[in-house]
Amino acid sequence: MGPQKLHSLSRRGFCMCCLGGAAFAAGAGWLTPRQAFAEARGIVSLIKDSAxxxxxxxxxxxxxxxxxxGSGGNIAVLTGPDGKxxxxxGIGVSRPQLxxxxxxxxxxxxxxLINTHWHFDHADGNEWLHAAGAKIIAHENTRKHLASIQRVEDWDYVFLPSPSDAxxxxxxxxxxxLTFNGASLALRYYGPAxxxxxxxxxxxxxxxxxxxxxYWNGIYPFIDYSTGGGINGMIAASDANLAVAKDDTIIxxxxxxxxxxxxxxxxFRDMLVAIRDNVGNLKQQGKTRDEAVAAKPTAAFDAKWGQFVIDPGFFTRLVYEGV
Known part of the structure; x- marks a missing residue:
């Protein structure tokens, strides 16, 4: 999602509108009015403004x-004679600081430049970094999503296709x-996560x-069911990461x-499993999504993990969708 400065804000606080830009998009025939409204509101716009x-x-x-x-997702940088x-x-508007x-x-x-996935807070800076000389590497589904209109339902947001250079x-x-700057890099696809x-x-x-x-360190994660994500895939990815990592691995x-x-x-992995099982039990009992949220299946973890954008109720709804 977004920068650390958003820690103290609740999800309700992410309502904003930029209807001028959306009206232009709708008038140009790119989006339907409903899509244009989604394009102009909510958490994505606020994160970009913060970035x-x-x-x-x-x-x-x-x-x-x-x-x-500081700019969307955490960015790793390898330096050396071959370049960076x-x-x-990150997010494109952070270019001066980055x-x-x-x-x-x-x-x-x-x-x-390697993209870990397609989301804007990890790939929005692609265009300017390509212009600066970066060859962009990613999974084929990242290219597919960046090259076409994508709607993320849980953000109520429509992303336009990225420019070809991005x-x-x-x-x-x-x-x-691949080998770069004398270092060996292993890129591994998780499957849906x-x-x-x-x-x-x-x-x-x-x-x-x-x-x-x-992996979201100390905070509940977002799971994007609109483009193939799911709680079981998140747990499987954690298991894959744990299998690769050693006790002294920096993650x-x-x-x-x-x-x-x-x-x-x-x-983090154990938290996901516990909440998945709690929510799954409620769903098996016939509880609706709202009833599952009201039962507070995340309560034992909220003090540590529930203090960011994805609050306990939102995370419960995400998990409910996948069990």
């Missing part, structure tokens, strides 16, 4: 890998390995694993505190 002013914080890790926090390689692109943060990591140009040209169906386009990126020698939005989540570890990821 325009967000401060980028840099955490230097090891093996010439750093992580940048980024994992995820450019400054990248320059502070070294004078090498941007040469490669669409990945180097795509794969399952796994891809947070979306149907999620991949992980392992910096092998540095023992750093970027897992995109299959970069898509959101939340950007530097994590296997123990914290295990706690």
């Amino acid at each position: 325009a002013k967000a401060v980028i914080t840099t955490y230097k890790l090891r093996g010439n890998v750093s992580v940048l926090e 390689l980024l994992v995820d692109a 450019s400054k943060a990248l320059a502070e990591l070294g004078s090498e140009p941007v040469a490669r 669409v990945p040209v180097d795509v794969f169906t399952k796994n891809q390995d 947070h979306t149907d386009s999620d991949i992980s990126v392992m910096f092998t020698e540095a023992n750093i694993l970027h897992v995109g939005d299959t 970069i989540p898509g959101h939340g505190k950007p530097v994590s570890n296997k123990a914290e990821l295990q706690e």
